[in-house]
Amino acid sequence: MTNSADEISLENCPTASGVPMLGLGTWQNTDAEACTESVRTALEMGYRHIDTAQAYDNEEAVGEGIERADVDREDVFLATKIWIDNLSREDVLETARESLDRLGVDYVDLLYVHWPAREYDPEETLAAFDQLYDEGLIENVGVSNFLPEQLEEAAEILDAPILANQVELHPLLPQERLREACAANDVEVVAYSPLARGEVFDQPEIGEVAEKHGVSEAQVSLAWLREKGVIAIPKATGEAHIRDNWESLSLDLDDEDVEAIDAIDARERQVDPDFGPWN
Template identity: 80%
Template sequence: MVSEDAGEDESAPNPTVNGVPMLGIGTWQNEDPDQCAESVRTALEMGYRHVDTAQAYENEAAVGEGIERATVDREEVFLATKVWLSNLAREDVLETARESLDRLGVDSVDLLYVHWPARTYDPAETLDAFSHLYDEGLIEGVGVSNFLPEQLEEAIDICDAPILANQVELHPMLQQSDIRAACAANDVAVVAYSPLARGEVFDRPEIREIAAEHDVSEAQVSLAWLREKGVVAIPKATGEEHIRDNFESLSLDLEPEEIDAIDAIDEVDRQVDPEFGPWN
Protein backbone atom coordinates (compact mmCIF):
# COMPACT_ATOMS: atom_id res chain seq x y z
CA MET A 1 0.00 0.00 0.00
CA VAL A 2 2.28 2.72 -1.23
CA SER A 3 1.63 6.17 0.15
CA GLU A 4 -0.74 8.32 -1.85
CA ASP A 5 0.12 11.70 -3.28
CA ALA A 6 -1.91 14.38 -4.99
CA GLY A 7 -0.24 14.02 -8.35
CA GLU A 8 2.81 12.72 -10.16
CA ASP A 9 5.98 12.38 -8.09
CA GLU A 10 8.86 12.82 -10.53
CA SER A 11 11.52 12.28 -7.86
CA ALA A 12 10.47 8.74 -6.97
CA PRO A 13 12.34 5.79 -8.54
CA ASN A 14 8.93 4.45 -9.52
CA PRO A 15 6.88 7.66 -9.81
CA THR A 16 3.17 7.69 -9.08
CA VAL A 17 -0.01 9.26 -10.37
CA ASN A 18 -2.65 9.79 -7.68
CA GLY A 19 -0.87 7.22 -5.56
CA VAL A 20 -0.70 4.60 -8.34
CA PRO A 21 2.89 3.58 -9.23
CA MET A 22 3.46 4.34 -12.91
CA LEU A 23 5.05 1.00 -13.73
CA GLY A 24 3.56 -2.26 -12.56
CA ILE A 25 3.89 -5.95 -13.29
CA GLY A 26 0.95 -7.35 -15.24
CA THR A 27 -0.06 -10.98 -14.77
CA TRP A 28 -2.63 -11.61 -17.51
CA GLN A 29 -2.02 -15.06 -19.06
CA ASN A 30 0.64 -15.83 -16.45
CA GLU A 31 -1.14 -19.03 -15.51
CA ASP A 32 1.61 -21.33 -14.23
CA PRO A 33 1.40 -20.85 -10.45
CA ASP A 34 5.10 -21.10 -9.66
CA GLN A 35 6.13 -19.00 -12.64
CA CYS A 36 3.57 -16.35 -11.72
CA ALA A 37 4.70 -16.26 -8.09
CA GLU A 38 8.35 -16.00 -9.13
CA SER A 39 7.58 -13.23 -11.63
CA VAL A 40 5.89 -11.20 -8.90
CA ARG A 41 8.70 -11.87 -6.42
CA THR A 42 11.36 -10.94 -8.96
CA ALA A 43 9.59 -7.73 -9.92
CA LEU A 44 9.07 -6.59 -6.34
CA GLU A 45 12.65 -7.30 -5.34
CA MET A 46 13.82 -5.39 -8.44
CA GLY A 47 11.91 -2.30 -7.38
CA TYR A 48 8.42 -2.60 -8.81
CA ARG A 49 5.71 -1.60 -6.34
CA HIS A 50 2.54 -2.21 -8.37
CA VAL A 51 1.06 -5.66 -9.03
CA ASP A 52 -2.05 -6.17 -11.18
CA THR A 53 -4.23 -9.27 -11.34
CA ALA A 54 -7.91 -10.20 -11.75
CA GLN A 55 -10.43 -12.86 -10.87
CA ALA A 56 -10.54 -13.91 -14.51
CA TYR A 57 -6.79 -14.51 -14.65
CA GLU A 58 -7.16 -17.39 -12.17
CA ASN A 59 -3.81 -16.57 -10.60
CA GLU A 60 -4.68 -14.49 -7.53
CA ALA A 61 -3.34 -17.18 -5.20
CA ALA A 62 -0.04 -17.27 -7.11
CA VAL A 63 0.19 -13.47 -7.03
CA GLY A 64 -0.36 -13.56 -3.28
CA GLU A 65 2.35 -16.22 -2.98
CA GLY A 66 4.75 -14.01 -4.94
CA ILE A 67 4.10 -11.08 -2.62
CA GLU A 68 4.65 -13.37 0.36
CA ARG A 69 7.95 -14.66 -1.08
CA ALA A 70 9.34 -11.20 -1.77
CA THR A 71 11.59 -9.44 0.72
CA VAL A 72 9.31 -6.42 0.47
CA ASP A 73 6.75 -5.43 3.07
CA ARG A 74 3.12 -5.81 1.98
CA GLU A 75 2.58 -2.16 2.97
CA GLU A 76 4.97 -1.10 0.20
CA VAL A 77 3.03 -2.92 -2.54
CA PHE A 78 0.17 -1.37 -4.50
CA LEU A 79 -2.04 -4.36 -5.23
CA ALA A 80 -4.96 -4.34 -7.68
CA THR A 81 -7.46 -6.97 -8.77
CA LYS A 82 -10.70 -6.95 -10.76
CA VAL A 83 -14.22 -8.31 -10.42
CA TRP A 84 -15.25 -10.30 -13.49
CA LEU A 85 -18.30 -9.32 -15.52
CA SER A 86 -20.35 -12.31 -14.32
CA ASN A 87 -19.88 -11.22 -10.68
CA LEU A 88 -21.06 -7.61 -10.81
CA ALA A 89 -24.48 -8.00 -9.17
CA ARG A 90 -24.33 -6.39 -5.73
CA GLU A 91 -24.18 -9.54 -3.60
CA ASP A 92 -21.82 -11.23 -6.02
CA VAL A 93 -19.41 -8.29 -5.80
CA LEU A 94 -19.41 -8.50 -2.01
CA GLU A 95 -18.92 -12.28 -1.99
CA THR A 96 -16.34 -12.63 -4.73
CA ALA A 97 -14.27 -9.64 -3.60
CA ARG A 98 -13.80 -11.32 -0.24
CA GLU A 99 -12.88 -14.54 -2.03
CA SER A 100 -10.26 -12.60 -4.00
CA LEU A 101 -8.78 -11.25 -0.76
CA ASP A 102 -8.64 -14.79 0.63
CA ARG A 103 -6.87 -16.09 -2.48
CA LEU A 104 -4.42 -13.18 -2.39
CA GLY A 105 -3.80 -13.74 1.31
CA VAL A 106 -4.34 -10.07 2.20
CA ASP A 107 -6.72 -8.07 4.36
CA SER A 108 -7.36 -5.46 1.69
CA VAL A 109 -6.36 -4.37 -1.82
CA ASP A 110 -5.37 -0.90 -2.92
CA LEU A 111 -7.60 -0.96 -5.98
CA LEU A 112 -10.58 -3.10 -6.97
CA TYR A 113 -11.72 -2.71 -10.57
CA VAL A 114 -14.98 -3.29 -12.38
CA HIS A 115 -13.34 -5.39 -15.10
CA TRP A 116 -15.81 -4.52 -17.88
CA PRO A 117 -19.03 -2.46 -17.95
CA ALA A 118 -20.90 -5.46 -19.35
CA ARG A 119 -23.22 -8.39 -18.60
CA THR A 120 -24.16 -8.11 -14.90
CA TYR A 121 -22.86 -4.55 -14.54
CA ASP A 122 -25.50 -2.18 -13.22
CA PRO A 123 -23.99 1.21 -12.36
CA ALA A 124 -26.03 1.90 -9.24
CA GLU A 125 -26.07 -1.65 -7.87
CA THR A 126 -22.48 -2.57 -8.72
CA LEU A 127 -20.91 0.66 -7.53
CA ASP A 128 -22.92 0.61 -4.31
CA ALA A 129 -21.28 -2.73 -3.53
CA PHE A 130 -17.83 -1.29 -4.28
CA SER A 131 -18.58 1.67 -2.00
CA HIS A 132 -19.63 -0.76 0.73
CA LEU A 133 -16.31 -2.60 0.44
CA TYR A 134 -14.51 0.75 0.63
CA ASP A 135 -16.42 1.72 3.78
CA GLU A 136 -15.48 -1.63 5.32
CA GLY A 137 -11.80 -0.95 4.63
CA LEU A 138 -11.45 -3.94 2.31
CA ILE A 139 -10.44 -1.75 -0.63
CA GLU A 140 -8.55 1.54 -0.65
CA GLY A 141 -10.09 2.76 -3.88
CA VAL A 142 -12.37 1.85 -6.77
CA GLY A 143 -11.15 1.28 -10.29
CA VAL A 144 -13.01 0.92 -13.55
CA SER A 145 -11.70 -0.83 -16.63
CA ASN A 146 -12.60 -0.51 -20.30
CA PHE A 147 -14.92 2.42 -19.54
CA LEU A 148 -15.66 4.99 -22.22
CA PRO A 149 -15.71 8.67 -21.14
CA GLU A 150 -19.46 8.79 -20.63
CA GLN A 151 -19.41 5.59 -18.57
CA LEU A 152 -16.58 6.94 -16.45
CA GLU A 153 -18.44 10.16 -15.75
CA GLU A 154 -21.59 8.24 -14.84
CA ALA A 155 -19.63 6.05 -12.45
CA ILE A 156 -18.02 9.07 -10.78
CA ASP A 157 -21.46 10.63 -10.27
CA ILE A 158 -22.88 7.44 -8.74
CA CYS A 159 -20.03 6.00 -6.70
CA ASP A 160 -19.62 7.23 -3.11
CA ALA A 161 -16.05 5.92 -2.93
CA PRO A 162 -13.20 7.57 -4.86
CA ILE A 163 -12.58 6.25 -8.38
CA LEU A 164 -8.81 6.23 -8.71
CA ALA A 165 -8.19 4.74 -12.15
CA ASN A 166 -9.58 3.65 -15.50
CA GLN A 167 -7.64 0.71 -16.96
CA VAL A 168 -7.81 0.46 -20.75
CA GLU A 169 -5.80 -0.95 -23.61
CA LEU A 170 -3.39 1.84 -24.50
CA HIS A 171 -0.19 1.89 -26.54
CA PRO A 172 1.29 3.84 -29.47
CA MET A 173 -1.17 2.21 -31.89
CA LEU A 174 -4.20 2.84 -29.67
CA GLN A 175 -3.58 6.19 -28.02
CA GLN A 176 -7.06 6.70 -26.49
CA SER A 177 -6.89 10.51 -26.47
CA ASP A 178 -10.58 10.92 -25.57
CA ILE A 179 -10.31 8.59 -22.60
CA ARG A 180 -7.09 10.23 -21.42
CA ALA A 181 -8.73 13.65 -21.61
CA ALA A 182 -11.80 12.49 -19.66
CA CYS A 183 -9.62 10.94 -16.97
CA ALA A 184 -7.49 14.07 -16.68
CA ALA A 185 -10.60 16.23 -16.33
CA ASN A 186 -11.85 14.02 -13.49
CA ASP A 187 -8.51 13.44 -11.70
CA VAL A 188 -8.58 9.73 -12.56
CA ALA A 189 -5.34 7.88 -13.34
CA VAL A 190 -5.12 6.10 -16.69
CA VAL A 191 -3.69 2.58 -16.46
CA ALA A 192 -2.56 0.97 -19.72
CA TYR A 193 -2.94 -2.76 -20.23
CA SER A 194 -1.26 -4.41 -23.23
CA PRO A 195 1.07 -1.37 -23.31
CA LEU A 196 3.34 -3.10 -25.82
CA ALA A 197 0.41 -4.09 -28.08
CA ARG A 198 1.28 -7.75 -27.54
CA GLY A 199 4.66 -7.16 -29.16
CA GLU A 200 3.45 -5.15 -32.14
CA VAL A 201 5.42 -2.08 -30.99
CA PHE A 202 8.63 -3.94 -31.87
CA ASP A 203 7.74 -3.67 -35.56
CA ARG A 204 6.93 0.04 -35.69
CA PRO A 205 9.69 1.87 -37.61
CA GLU A 206 9.26 5.06 -35.57
CA ILE A 207 9.78 3.18 -32.31
CA ARG A 208 12.62 1.07 -33.69
CA GLU A 209 14.48 4.21 -34.79
CA ILE A 210 14.14 5.85 -31.38
CA ALA A 211 15.20 2.65 -29.64
CA ALA A 212 18.32 2.43 -31.80
CA GLU A 213 19.16 6.07 -31.06
CA HIS A 214 19.07 5.41 -27.31
CA ASP A 215 20.46 1.86 -27.51
CA VAL A 216 17.43 0.49 -25.67
CA SER A 217 14.59 -1.86 -26.50
CA GLU A 218 11.40 -0.87 -28.29
CA ALA A 219 9.57 -1.90 -25.11
CA GLN A 220 11.45 0.72 -23.11
CA VAL A 221 10.60 3.39 -25.68
CA SER A 222 6.90 2.56 -25.60
CA LEU A 223 6.79 2.48 -21.81
CA ALA A 224 8.72 5.76 -21.57
CA TRP A 225 6.26 7.36 -24.00
CA LEU A 226 3.36 6.27 -21.81
CA ARG A 227 5.09 7.69 -18.74
CA GLU A 228 5.65 10.99 -20.56
CA LYS A 229 1.89 11.05 -21.17
CA GLY A 230 1.20 10.53 -17.46
CA VAL A 231 -0.09 7.00 -18.08
CA VAL A 232 0.52 4.06 -15.73
CA ALA A 233 1.68 0.91 -17.54
CA ILE A 234 1.39 -2.71 -16.41
CA PRO A 235 3.30 -4.80 -18.96
CA LYS A 236 3.21 -8.55 -18.47
CA ALA A 237 6.63 -10.16 -18.18
CA THR A 238 7.63 -13.52 -16.77
CA GLY A 239 11.41 -13.86 -17.09
CA GLU A 240 13.90 -11.73 -15.16
CA GLU A 241 15.41 -10.29 -18.36
CA HIS A 242 12.12 -8.85 -19.62
CA ILE A 243 11.06 -7.72 -16.15
CA ARG A 244 14.35 -5.81 -15.84
CA ASP A 245 14.19 -4.38 -19.35
CA ASN A 246 10.73 -2.95 -18.66
CA PHE A 247 11.86 -1.55 -15.31
CA GLU A 248 14.78 0.24 -16.95
CA SER A 249 12.26 2.29 -18.97
CA LEU A 250 11.92 4.44 -15.85
CA SER A 251 15.40 5.81 -16.57
CA LEU A 252 14.70 6.62 -20.24
CA ASP A 253 13.82 10.23 -21.09
CA LEU A 254 12.55 10.86 -24.61
CA GLU A 255 13.22 14.05 -26.53
CA PRO A 256 10.19 16.21 -27.45
CA GLU A 257 10.58 15.38 -31.13
CA GLU A 258 10.65 11.66 -30.31
CA ILE A 259 7.42 11.99 -28.35
CA ASP A 260 5.94 13.89 -31.29
CA ALA A 261 6.97 11.11 -33.68
CA ILE A 262 5.14 8.52 -31.60
CA ASP A 263 2.16 10.84 -31.17
CA ALA A 264 1.93 11.04 -34.95
CA ILE A 265 1.36 7.29 -35.38
CA ASP A 266 -2.17 7.21 -36.77
CA GLU A 267 -2.66 3.46 -37.08
CA VAL A 268 -5.32 1.98 -34.82
CA ASP A 269 -4.55 -1.59 -33.77
CA ARG A 270 -6.82 -2.79 -30.95
CA GLN A 271 -5.56 -6.09 -29.55
CA VAL A 272 -8.40 -6.81 -27.11
CA ASP A 273 -11.80 -6.54 -28.80
CA PRO A 274 -14.52 -8.78 -27.28
CA GLU A 275 -18.07 -8.53 -28.51
CA PHE A 276 -19.13 -7.09 -25.15
CA GLY A 277 -16.63 -4.22 -25.40
CA PRO A 278 -18.54 -0.94 -24.94
CA TRP A 279 -17.13 0.41 -28.21
CA ASN A 280 -18.81 -2.43 -30.16
Protein backbone atom coordinates in the same frame (compact mmCIF):
# COMPACT_ATOMS: atom_id res chain seq x y z
CA MET B 1 20.87 5.20 -22.47
CA THR B 2 19.31 3.70 -19.38
CA ASN B 3 20.99 2.69 -16.18
CA SER B 4 20.98 -0.92 -15.05
CA ALA B 5 17.97 -2.08 -13.07
CA ASP B 6 20.08 -2.25 -9.93
CA GLU B 7 20.88 1.45 -10.23
CA ILE B 8 17.24 2.56 -10.42
CA SER B 9 16.12 3.46 -6.93
CA LEU B 10 12.54 3.47 -5.74
CA GLU B 11 12.73 7.25 -5.71
CA ASN B 12 13.12 7.08 -9.50
CA CYS B 13 9.79 5.27 -9.88
CA PRO B 14 7.26 8.08 -10.32
CA THR B 15 3.73 7.82 -8.99
CA ALA B 16 0.40 9.23 -10.07
CA SER B 17 -2.02 9.80 -7.19
CA GLY B 18 0.07 7.38 -5.18
CA VAL B 19 0.03 4.66 -7.85
CA PRO B 20 3.48 3.58 -9.08
CA MET B 21 3.57 4.43 -12.78
CA LEU B 22 5.19 1.14 -13.74
CA GLY B 23 3.67 -2.10 -12.56
CA LEU B 24 3.69 -5.79 -13.37
CA GLY B 25 0.73 -7.15 -15.28
CA THR B 26 -0.14 -10.82 -14.87
CA TRP B 27 -2.77 -11.42 -17.57
CA GLN B 28 -2.29 -14.88 -19.18
CA ASN B 29 0.36 -15.74 -16.59
CA THR B 30 -1.46 -18.91 -15.53
CA ASP B 31 1.46 -21.20 -14.68
CA ALA B 32 1.33 -20.90 -10.89
CA GLU B 33 5.03 -21.21 -10.17
CA ALA B 34 6.04 -18.95 -13.06
CA CYS B 35 3.51 -16.34 -11.94
CA THR B 36 4.68 -16.51 -8.33
CA GLU B 37 8.32 -16.14 -9.32
CA SER B 38 7.65 -13.28 -11.72
CA VAL B 39 5.90 -11.37 -8.93
CA ARG B 40 8.70 -12.10 -6.46
CA THR B 41 11.37 -11.15 -9.01
CA ALA B 42 9.64 -7.90 -9.91
CA LEU B 43 9.13 -6.84 -6.31
CA GLU B 44 12.71 -7.58 -5.34
CA MET B 45 13.90 -5.66 -8.41
CA GLY B 46 11.98 -2.59 -7.26
CA TYR B 47 8.46 -2.82 -8.68
CA ARG B 48 5.77 -1.84 -6.20
CA HIS B 49 2.62 -2.21 -8.32
CA ILE B 50 1.13 -5.64 -9.08
CA ASP B 51 -2.02 -6.13 -11.16
CA THR B 52 -4.22 -9.22 -11.35
CA ALA B 53 -7.91 -10.13 -11.73
CA GLN B 54 -10.41 -12.80 -10.87
CA ALA B 55 -10.56 -13.79 -14.53
CA TYR B 56 -6.79 -14.34 -14.72
CA ASP B 57 -7.09 -17.38 -12.43
CA ASN B 58 -3.79 -16.53 -10.73
CA GLU B 59 -4.68 -14.52 -7.62
CA GLU B 60 -3.37 -17.26 -5.36
CA ALA B 61 -0.05 -17.37 -7.23
CA VAL B 62 0.21 -13.57 -7.13
CA GLY B 63 -0.38 -13.62 -3.40
CA GLU B 64 2.29 -16.28 -2.96
CA GLY B 65 4.74 -14.13 -4.93
CA ILE B 66 4.08 -11.18 -2.62
CA GLU B 67 4.55 -13.45 0.38
CA ARG B 68 7.88 -14.81 -0.95
CA ALA B 69 9.31 -11.40 -1.81
CA ASP B 70 11.53 -9.61 0.66
CA VAL B 71 9.15 -6.63 0.56
CA ASP B 72 6.55 -5.59 3.13
CA ARG B 73 2.94 -6.03 2.01
CA GLU B 74 2.25 -2.41 2.98
CA ASP B 75 4.79 -1.28 0.38
CA VAL B 76 3.03 -3.10 -2.48
CA PHE B 77 0.24 -1.46 -4.47
CA LEU B 78 -1.96 -4.47 -5.25
CA ALA B 79 -4.89 -4.36 -7.67
CA THR B 80 -7.45 -6.94 -8.73
CA LYS B 81 -10.72 -6.88 -10.67
CA ILE B 82 -14.26 -8.22 -10.32
CA TRP B 83 -15.30 -10.29 -13.36
CA ILE B 84 -18.42 -9.51 -15.37
CA ASP B 85 -20.32 -12.56 -14.04
CA ASN B 86 -19.84 -11.33 -10.46
CA LEU B 87 -21.13 -7.77 -10.68
CA SER B 88 -24.47 -8.08 -8.91
CA ARG B 89 -24.31 -6.43 -5.50
CA GLU B 90 -24.14 -9.66 -3.49
CA ASP B 91 -21.68 -11.27 -5.89
CA VAL B 92 -19.36 -8.28 -5.70
CA LEU B 93 -19.34 -8.45 -1.92
CA GLU B 94 -18.86 -12.22 -1.83
CA THR B 95 -16.29 -12.63 -4.59
CA ALA B 96 -14.23 -9.64 -3.48
CA ARG B 97 -13.73 -11.39 -0.14
CA GLU B 98 -12.84 -14.58 -1.98
CA SER B 99 -10.22 -12.65 -3.97
CA LEU B 100 -8.72 -11.33 -0.73
CA ASP B 101 -8.57 -14.89 0.60
CA ARG B 102 -6.85 -16.16 -2.54
CA LEU B 103 -4.39 -13.28 -2.44
CA GLY B 104 -3.74 -13.86 1.26
CA VAL B 105 -4.26 -10.20 2.15
CA ASP B 106 -6.60 -8.18 4.37
CA TYR B 107 -7.24 -5.53 1.71
CA VAL B 108 -6.35 -4.56 -1.84
CA ASP B 109 -5.14 -1.12 -2.78
CA LEU B 110 -7.38 -0.96 -5.83
CA LEU B 111 -10.45 -2.97 -6.89
CA TYR B 112 -11.72 -2.56 -10.44
CA VAL B 113 -14.98 -3.27 -12.22
CA HIS B 114 -13.30 -5.35 -14.94
CA TRP B 115 -15.76 -4.47 -17.73
CA PRO B 116 -19.09 -2.60 -17.80
CA ALA B 117 -20.76 -5.72 -19.18
CA ARG B 118 -23.06 -8.67 -18.46
CA GLU B 119 -24.07 -8.35 -14.77
CA TYR B 120 -22.92 -4.74 -14.51
CA ASP B 121 -25.65 -2.46 -13.19
CA PRO B 122 -24.23 0.94 -12.28
CA GLU B 123 -26.38 1.56 -9.20
CA GLU B 124 -26.20 -1.98 -7.81
CA THR B 125 -22.60 -2.79 -8.68
CA LEU B 126 -21.14 0.50 -7.52
CA ALA B 127 -23.09 0.42 -4.26
CA ALA B 128 -21.22 -2.78 -3.43
CA PHE B 129 -17.89 -1.12 -4.24
CA ASP B 130 -18.81 1.74 -1.92
CA GLN B 131 -19.58 -0.76 0.83
CA LEU B 132 -16.23 -2.54 0.40
CA TYR B 133 -14.52 0.87 0.48
CA ASP B 134 -16.35 1.87 3.66
CA GLU B 135 -15.42 -1.44 5.29
CA GLY B 136 -11.73 -0.90 4.53
CA LEU B 137 -11.44 -4.02 2.36
CA ILE B 138 -10.42 -1.88 -0.60
CA GLU B 139 -8.37 1.28 -0.43
CA ASN B 140 -9.52 2.62 -3.79
CA VAL B 141 -12.22 2.05 -6.41
CA GLY B 142 -11.33 1.62 -10.06
CA VAL B 143 -13.07 0.93 -13.35
CA SER B 144 -11.72 -0.77 -16.44
CA ASN B 145 -12.65 -0.52 -20.11
CA PHE B 146 -15.11 2.30 -19.39
CA LEU B 147 -15.97 4.76 -22.12
CA PRO B 148 -16.03 8.46 -21.15
CA GLU B 149 -19.81 8.53 -20.66
CA GLN B 150 -19.70 5.39 -18.50
CA LEU B 151 -16.89 6.87 -16.44
CA GLU B 152 -18.86 10.05 -15.83
CA GLU B 153 -21.97 8.06 -14.87
CA ALA B 154 -19.97 5.96 -12.38
CA ALA B 155 -18.38 9.07 -10.88
CA GLU B 156 -21.84 10.54 -10.25
CA ILE B 157 -23.13 7.36 -8.58
CA LEU B 158 -20.17 6.45 -6.39
CA ASP B 159 -19.55 8.04 -3.03
CA ALA B 160 -15.93 6.88 -3.14
CA PRO B 161 -13.70 8.61 -5.69
CA ILE B 162 -12.65 6.70 -8.80
CA LEU B 163 -8.88 6.39 -8.71
CA ALA B 164 -8.24 4.89 -12.14
CA ASN B 165 -9.68 3.66 -15.42
CA GLN B 166 -7.66 0.75 -16.81
CA VAL B 167 -7.83 0.46 -20.59
CA GLU B 168 -5.84 -0.83 -23.51
CA LEU B 169 -3.45 1.97 -24.41
CA HIS B 170 -0.22 2.05 -26.41
CA PRO B 171 1.28 3.96 -29.36
CA LEU B 172 -1.11 2.18 -31.73
CA LEU B 173 -4.15 3.01 -29.58
CA PRO B 174 -3.40 6.33 -27.85
CA GLN B 175 -6.99 6.90 -26.60
CA GLU B 176 -6.80 10.71 -26.66
CA ARG B 177 -10.51 11.30 -25.99
CA LEU B 178 -10.57 8.84 -23.13
CA ARG B 179 -7.46 10.35 -21.56
CA GLU B 180 -9.06 13.78 -21.75
CA ALA B 181 -12.21 12.49 -20.04
CA CYS B 182 -10.18 10.87 -17.29
CA ALA B 183 -8.21 14.06 -16.73
CA ALA B 184 -11.44 16.08 -16.54
CA ASN B 185 -12.71 13.73 -13.82
CA ASP B 186 -9.40 13.53 -11.89
CA VAL B 187 -9.09 9.83 -12.79
CA GLU B 188 -5.72 8.23 -13.50
CA VAL B 189 -5.26 6.16 -16.66
CA VAL B 190 -3.71 2.70 -16.36
CA ALA B 191 -2.59 1.06 -19.62
CA TYR B 192 -2.90 -2.67 -20.13
CA SER B 193 -1.24 -4.30 -23.15
CA PRO B 194 1.06 -1.25 -23.26
CA LEU B 195 3.28 -2.97 -25.83
CA ALA B 196 0.31 -3.86 -28.06
CA ARG B 197 1.09 -7.55 -27.59
CA GLY B 198 4.45 -7.03 -29.27
CA GLU B 199 3.20 -4.97 -32.21
CA VAL B 200 5.27 -1.98 -31.09
CA PHE B 201 8.40 -3.92 -32.04
CA ASP B 202 7.34 -3.75 -35.71
CA GLN B 203 6.88 0.03 -35.82
CA PRO B 204 9.83 1.71 -37.57
CA GLU B 205 9.30 5.02 -35.74
CA ILE B 206 9.65 3.29 -32.39
CA GLY B 207 12.62 1.30 -33.66
CA GLU B 208 14.39 4.49 -34.71
CA VAL B 209 13.90 6.08 -31.29
CA ALA B 210 15.09 2.88 -29.63
CA GLU B 211 18.23 2.82 -31.77
CA LYS B 212 18.88 6.49 -31.04
CA HIS B 213 18.91 5.83 -27.28
CA GLY B 214 20.42 2.35 -27.40
CA VAL B 215 17.40 0.76 -25.72
CA SER B 216 14.59 -1.65 -26.57
CA GLU B 217 11.35 -0.77 -28.31
CA ALA B 218 9.58 -1.85 -25.13
CA GLN B 219 11.43 0.76 -23.11
CA VAL B 220 10.57 3.45 -25.66
CA SER B 221 6.87 2.57 -25.59
CA LEU B 222 6.76 2.55 -21.78
CA ALA B 223 8.64 5.85 -21.59
CA TRP B 224 6.20 7.35 -24.12
CA LEU B 225 3.28 6.34 -21.90
CA ARG B 226 4.99 7.91 -18.89
CA GLU B 227 5.42 11.14 -20.87
CA LYS B 228 1.64 11.09 -21.36
CA GLY B 229 1.05 10.68 -17.63
CA VAL B 230 -0.20 7.12 -18.13
CA ILE B 231 0.52 4.28 -15.68
CA ALA B 232 1.68 1.11 -17.47
CA ILE B 233 1.39 -2.51 -16.34
CA PRO B 234 3.27 -4.60 -18.94
CA LYS B 235 3.09 -8.34 -18.52
CA ALA B 236 6.48 -10.03 -18.18
CA THR B 237 7.44 -13.44 -16.83
CA GLY B 238 11.16 -13.91 -17.33
CA GLU B 239 13.68 -11.86 -15.39
CA ALA B 240 15.17 -10.35 -18.56
CA HIS B 241 11.86 -8.85 -19.68
CA ILE B 242 10.96 -7.72 -16.16
CA ARG B 243 14.33 -5.99 -15.96
CA ASP B 244 14.09 -4.41 -19.41
CA ASN B 245 10.71 -2.89 -18.59
CA TRP B 246 12.00 -1.61 -15.24
CA GLU B 247 14.92 0.12 -16.94
CA SER B 248 12.44 2.20 -18.95
CA LEU B 249 12.13 4.38 -15.86
CA SER B 250 15.48 5.99 -16.55
CA LEU B 251 14.79 6.64 -20.23
CA ASP B 252 13.93 10.27 -20.94
CA LEU B 253 12.43 10.91 -24.36
CA ASP B 254 12.88 14.34 -25.91
CA ASP B 255 10.14 16.27 -27.70
CA GLU B 256 11.28 14.99 -31.08
CA ASP B 257 10.98 11.39 -29.89
CA VAL B 258 7.48 11.93 -28.54
CA GLU B 259 6.37 13.71 -31.70
CA ALA B 260 7.70 10.86 -33.86
CA ILE B 261 5.69 8.31 -31.88
CA ASP B 262 2.60 10.54 -31.82
CA ALA B 263 2.77 10.69 -35.63
CA ILE B 264 2.28 6.93 -36.03
CA ASP B 265 -1.01 6.59 -37.89
CA ALA B 266 -1.55 2.84 -37.43
CA ARG B 267 -4.48 2.04 -35.13
CA GLU B 268 -4.85 -1.46 -33.70
CA ARG B 269 -6.98 -2.70 -30.80
CA GLN B 270 -5.62 -5.98 -29.44
CA VAL B 271 -8.37 -6.76 -26.92
CA ASP B 272 -11.81 -6.60 -28.54
CA PRO B 273 -14.44 -8.92 -27.02
CA ASP B 274 -18.02 -8.83 -28.24
CA PHE B 275 -19.08 -7.36 -24.89
CA GLY B 276 -16.66 -4.45 -25.15
CA PRO B 277 -18.68 -1.22 -24.72
CA TRP B 278 -17.38 0.17 -28.02
CA ASN B 279 -18.99 -2.73 -29.94
